[in-house]
Amino acid sequence: MAKNKGVLIVISGPSGAGKGTICKALLEKHKDIHLSVSATTRNPRQGEVHGINYYFLNKDEFLKKVEEDDFLEWAEVYGNCYGTPKSNVQELLDSGKDVILEIDIQGALKVKENTEEGVFIFILPPSMEELKQRIINRGSETPESLMRRFNSAYQEINYISKYNYAVVNDTVENAVNKIENILAAEKCRVDRIQGTILNLEEGISHE
Ligand code: 5GP
Numbered sequence: 001m002a003k004n005k006g007v008l009i010v011i012s013g014p015s016g017a018g019k020g021t022i023c024k025a026l027l028e029k030h031k032d033i034h035l036s037v038s039a040t041t042r043n044p045r046q047g048e049v050h051g052i053n054y055y056f057l058n059k060d061e062f063l064k065k066v067e068e069d070d071f072l073e074w075a076e077v078y079g080n081c082y083g084t085p086k087s088n089v090q091e092l093l094d095s096g097k098d099v100i101l102e103i104d105i106q107g108a109l110k111v112k113e114n115t116e117e118g119v120f121i122f123i124l125p126p127s128m129e130e131l132k133q134r135i136i137n138r139g140s141e142t143p144e145s146l147m148r149r150f151n152s153a154y155q156e157i158n159y160i161s162k163y164n165y166a167v168v169n170d171t172v173e174n175a176v177n178k179i180e181n182i183l184a185a186e187k188c189r190v191d192r193i194q195g196t197i198l199n200l201e202e203g204i205s206h207e
Pocket of ligand 1: 012013014015019038039042073074075077082083084085102103104105106107108
């Protein structure tokens with residue numbers, strides 16, 4: 001029986017907009033959606049686990065992977081390198097699984113250049129004041145990195161026009177609900193249901 005390909009969901013937005021919290025809530029609700037675990041050269045924060053939150057690599061290990069073309073995309077963000085491992089993502093999509101990439105804007109633009117299949121979602125904060133407060137409340141940033149993240153948030157919002165959808169994170173529940181609706185609509189797109197059409201043509205029930 002032919003399968004429809006999974007949907008590649010690319011989620012980005014400024015630091016503090018709440019991408020991480022939204023992705024976590026979405027994944028808790030939908031065990032069939034897979035989160036791609038990125039590699040990074042930044043130090044682990046309290047409670048972060050290698051292989052779950054990130055693959056924590058040193059700069060040499062990271063650059064070796066760049067040389068070996070192991071990343072679907074990679075970018076330098078706030079002085080550290082981050083990359084999406086290639087292996088897995090394509091396999092998961094081909095087997096019909098939906099995959100989320102929670103990556104920065106430069107990375108999202110690279111994915112957009114390299115593949116035609118992503119659904120690009122930009123997460124917005126309800127206000128810039130709220131965004132600032134969220135970055136401060138996180139408590140894990142030095143004053144310099146806090147300023148850097150806040151300043152780039154202003155610039156990053158200009159890239160919204162490159163995305164397919166914008167979701168305001170007023171509450172996590174609302175934001176998750178909107179992403180669920182986007183995903184449901186995307187799954188009905190004619191170019192995504194080739195497996196279903198093939199099965200119908202061959203007389204196989206889709207259920
Ligand atoms: P953090 O250090 O707060 O975990 O992440 C900093 C930024 O890096 C966030 O905007 C996050 O989305 C982004 N990021 C995480 N993983 C990747 C990745 O694999 N590629 C790119 N381009 N950005 C990433």
